[in-house]
Amino acid sequence: MNGAQSLFKALVDAGLTTCFANPGTSEMQLVYEIGRNDKVRAVLCLQEDVVTGAADGYGRMTGMPAFTLLHVASGFANGIAMLHNAGRANTPLVNVVGANASYHQPNFPEHELINGRITDFTRVVSHWSAEARSASELGELGAQAAALAKTGKLCTIVAPTNRHWDEANPPPAMPEAQGLPRVAGEAVATAAAMLKNGRKTGLVLGNRALHGAALETAAEIAAATGASLLAETFASRYLARGAGRPVIETIPYEFEMGVKFLSGFEQLVFVGAAFPVATFAYRNKPMYKTPADCALFTMASVSEDMDDALARLSQELAAAGAKVPRNGRAAGEAPKGALTAGSIGQSLALLMPENAILVDEAATNGMAIIEATKQAAPHDYLNPLNGGAIGGGLPMALGAAIACPARKVVHLQADGSGMYTVQALWSMARERADVVIVLLKNDAYSILDLELARVRDGAANSRMMALTSLGDPTLDWVSIATGLGVPASRASSAEDFHARFKAALGSKGPQLIECQLPITAEWRALEDYVQKNR
Amino acid sequence: MNGAQSLFKALVDAGLTTCFANPGTSEMQLVYEIGRNDKVRAVLCLQEDVVTGAADGYGRMTGMPAFTLLHVASGFANGIAMLHNAGRANTPLVNVVGANASYHQPNFPEHELINGRITDFTRVVSHWSAEARSASELGELGAQAAALAKTGKLCTIVAPTNRHWDEANPPPAMPEAQGLPRVAGEAVATAAAMLKNGRKTGLVLGNRALHGAALETAAEIAAATGASLLAETFASRYLARGAGRPVIETIPYEFEMGVKFLSGFEQLVFVGAAFPVATFAYRNKPMYKTPADCALFTMASVSEDMDDALARLSQELAAAGAKVPRNGRAAGEAPKGALTAGSIGQSLALLMPENAILVDEAATNGMAIIEATKQAAPHDYLNPLNGGAIGGGLPMALGAAIACPARKVVHLQADGSGMYTVQALWSMARERADVVIVLLKNDAYSILDLELARVRDGAANSRMMALTSLGDPTLDWVSIATGLGVPASRASSAEDFHARFKAALGSKGPQLIECQLPITAEWRALEDYVQKNR
Known part of the structure; x- marks a missing residue:
């Protein structure tokens, strides 16, 4: 050979x-x-x-x-x-x-x-x-x-x-994997002591702890001790969520939102999760989203046996069988009226099939949608942003669909990041990947408008906006996707989106639904806030 | 500050x-x-x-x-x-x-x-x-x-x-650039001796020697000494060509074509040009396209003063005023019938305006077109492939249009490499870049079919072709370009292309014309040849 x-x-x-x-x-x-x-x-x-x-x-x-x-x-x-x-x-x-x-x-x-x-x-x-x-x-x-x-x-x-x-030998046989190392008993004991000391505590999960038995065990530990069950900002591997799954709150990405979310916490215990540091340092601002005196302790890293560590922690705290708060199931009418992130979230919560895979590169458009889908049928949630590089959404949806051909992939994709890897649409068409892409279009790198607000004196002018705006020309995603072999359409209202999304779920293969969304008043208010508090 | x-x-x-x-x-x-x-x-x-x-x-x-x-x-x-x-x-x-x-x-x-x-x-x-x-x-x-x-x-x-x-000082003033170093007299003397020794010689130009006074001087030297005037495979900076410009032959990229082209040369003198090595080594094949006993000598590198070196060489050879062979001007009827690379080349040769910029990422589709445009009105020719990375064409056309807003850019783009950087179309639309994109579509990475032929025994099967073919689904460039803000159309015949290209030249701003081209019999024959001679 x-x-x-x-x-x-x-x-x-x-x-x-x-x-x-x-x-x-x-x-x-x-x-x-x-x-x-x-x-x-x-x-x-x-x-x-x-x-x-x-x-x-x-x-x-x-x-x-x-x-x-x-x-x-x-x-x-x-x-x-x-x-x-x-x-x-x-x-x-x-x-x-x-x-x-x-x-x-x-x-x-x-x-x-x-x-x-x-x-x-x-x-x-x-x-x-x-x-x-x-x-x-x-x-x-x-x-x-x-x-x-x-x-x-x-x-x-x-x-x-x-x-x-060149001529080669056959490859060597590799020994069976030994499994990941167990954490020291002292680490489990320290976590147990923290969870019993009466302070306001978060149990922050990441990677393999975000699904399966590890998540259930962690949820029981949180329930038994009164700790808040938290997920790292960008779930690595995937997060099991939706109706019937344990309630878990994700630490927000945006700095001020993250600081507000974590205010009051006195200690955080980490299991395979990244520390909640600011993605970027800002002038004269702290580097962590946690309060200055909040204690951080990693019981198990991603390179250690998290399942085992959680099981031992549960035993030490006698947490097995604790009543875990679980997400409810969305109910109610299909949304009507103007197309908004909220209405899209409502449609997803009502329609996403059980065992779907939800891929999230919705960026600033996504907050209301992600919130609403907590009450969708049980599903797994993927987010590509662990390294901060945008453009991972469409490829990730493709890869998830290849990995799990029997499951429906629902993919939330912002326009700016979507353009980075738009070529993924063609591979989805070629592979008949079963993905419904909800394309969230606001004609801007909105996050950059926020970041510009941190450094500018006064209003942004058109020369600045030329480096953050995608509005001239506006991207026609229906045309782009069609050209790459993916059937596509445009939603004109909440009920129109609901009908299109339902139809897309009912057929196999990739489809794209373009959704024009306004920049919300809340987002503009946040821009004003950071501008005034820079 | x-x-x-x-x-x-x-x-x-x-x-x-x-x-x-x-x-x-x-x-x-x-x-x-x-x-x-x-x-x-x-x-x-x-x-x-x-x-x-x-x-x-x-x-x-x-x-x-x-x-x-x-x-x-x-x-x-x-x-x-x-x-x-x-x-x-x-x-x-x-x-x-x-x-x-x-x-x-x-x-x-x-x-x-x-x-x-x-x-x-x-x-x-x-x-x-x-x-x-x-x-x-x-x-x-x-x-x-x-x-x-x-x-x-x-x-x-x-x-x-x-x-x-942070607070900073103003930037320091920089001394004026000193100019590039002169080459040693010995180098010029060696080149002169080689050009007078009666052997079959190529004078190979690259970078800044491919245009302006340097090109004219080099052409006189070649004419005076009987040397062949050659261009490096991928022109760095740009090549001045078209009617009235000195005749200069580019060393072919494809290995067997390059070997054939250079067979018989006994020595090559280089001025700012890369050596004609194979882009990839092949098993049991030579690494250079030159004959084994061909002498290679670099008179001036790209980091030296090529203009000065050529002027001194010209003086040593008393070459000034030698009669330089120059490209003729294409004439004749507009092409008719099936759309082919040849017909497109004929249209470009007849219609490209004087002082156009021709950007070439035509890849395997382009040989006949590039050959024909030698007799177009005088123009400058750009090729992005100096580092072998595909996808440089559309961005290069954008950059050239921004650099030279008064000149028309004609861009030949193959489909496979075009998809790498398709996002460039949007910036062309936004900047009103004056580019006519001739999109050459053959639904394949044809060069890879050739490379596969070098390693396979027997015919390629569909599983191999799945990694070199772009046919399922076929890319609809009209739809893609339109979605990115660039007006686009599809040429159905030679005369249809001629009319569309003429109209595009007559208006300002980016336009794309999709041209479906067959894989030629010559290309298939080359595949057979390398397969049999591997």
């Missing part, structure tokens, strides 16, 4: 079944291997942030890595932003990045970099990254990467073409 | 007048500065490869750097591919990349990288890169970067937010 075959066998033997790809010359041996058998589903994407963002969505939903095929430094670079999100979310993922033959790189052909090598890029956004020094090593790296990725790591293999075509 | 003001003043004082941007929170102080005065034209782009690719096009046409605003590591990463092209082309360019406040980065907010810092990315694709350690240094770096960029360097400044808002 050659190196490409050894690598391919390593990945397939490790149980990897899905490849998101935008290949080039240096990946052709792998394209050939993928084509010669039927062990891997390969999904072509027209730009690499779609490749990597889809792999992120796939890995979050299945807990298993997809692998990507990326073409040399430029192709990898095009996918870095979504890899950064995936890495910060600890998504299982294996990248295979082609490179020129090792002996040809010194001739400085076009793809060689001015000041470095591909691995200078790959290591920065990967937990683990290595370049194959022989064809046999390519198979070895494949086995290592797949095993490590399954523990929630982002792994990248750089594969020069001569490592593909 | 604050750091943002010092940086802005440094760039404006250095003569930079154009900014391509996709800003975020960390760049808001600069957005505010841009808005407070009218010294800089700011162009919003919806994805960062459009930002950087447009800056590449602008810098090539004006010889002056544009500056970019890019948002933190993810935003910079999104623009790396087109920066790599620009860097390999030695385009003048200054990037300003925002970053979180230096004191907040250790808190590991979302945008911080798993294994490094923004500068780990920036240095790899920049000739020069630095992070500001104080607000005053931000202005200093701006002055340095602008001065260095003007010599054909790609320069990147990383600017944490606290360096923007």
